[in-house]
Amino acid sequence: MIQPYQVGEVVTVTFTAVVAATPDVAGGSYTLALSDDVHLDLPLIADGEPDIDVARVTPADGQPVPGQIWADQLDREWFAVVGERGDRDRAVLIRAEGAETYWRDVHANRELGPIRLLRPAPAAGGE
Structure with missing residues (x-):
C-alpha cells in the first residue's frame, strides 16, 4: 500500500483525460472525464502557467487516417x-x-x- 503523502511534500500528478463538456469560460472551469464514472471539474488553466504542463494528445475528431x-x-x-x-x-x-x-x-x-x-x-x- 502506498504511504500517505506528507504535508509540504512536492508531487507530480499525471493523468490523461477527455474534455467532457464545452469549457465554461464565464465560470472559469471545464470538466474532464477520467473514466465513464469519474469526472473532474478544474479551473481553466493554460500550458505555461507555473508548474503546469498541458499537452494535446488526440484531436476531438479522433486520430487522422489516410484519405482525410x-x-x-x-x-x-x-x-x-x-x-x-x-x-x-x-x-x-x-x-x-x-x-x-x-x-x-x-x-x-x-x-x-x-x-x-x-x-x-x-x-x-x-x-
Missing part, C-alpha cells in the same frame, strides 16, 4: 496519408505546398493546434 482532410488553426488544409513505414496508424499530414509532418506534431504545436477534421476519407470505391 484536416485543418490547423491557421485554416491551412492538411491531407492525411500513410506514413513512411506503411503503418496506417502513423498517418502523416501533407500540405498542398509539400510540407509533410507527423500529425501529432501539428496537433500539439502551440500556434497550429488543435487540428480539426474537415472531410472524412472517401468510401471504398470513391463514393
Whole structure:
C-alpha cells in the first residue's frame, strides 16, 4: 500500500483525460472525464502557467487516417496519408505546398493546434 503523502511534500500528478463538456469560460472551469464514472471539474488553466504542463494528445475528431482532410488553426488544409513505414496508424499530414509532418506534431504545436477534421476519407470505391 502506498504511504500517505506528507504535508509540504512536492508531487507530480499525471493523468490523461477527455474534455467532457464545452469549457465554461464565464465560470472559469471545464470538466474532464477520467473514466465513464469519474469526472473532474478544474479551473481553466493554460500550458505555461507555473508548474503546469498541458499537452494535446488526440484531436476531438479522433486520430487522422489516410484519405482525410484536416485543418490547423491557421485554416491551412492538411491531407492525411500513410506514413513512411506503411503503418496506417502513423498517418502523416501533407500540405498542398509539400510540407509533410507527423500529425501529432501539428496537433500539439502551440500556434497550429488543435487540428480539426474537415472531410472524412472517401468510401471504398470513391463514393
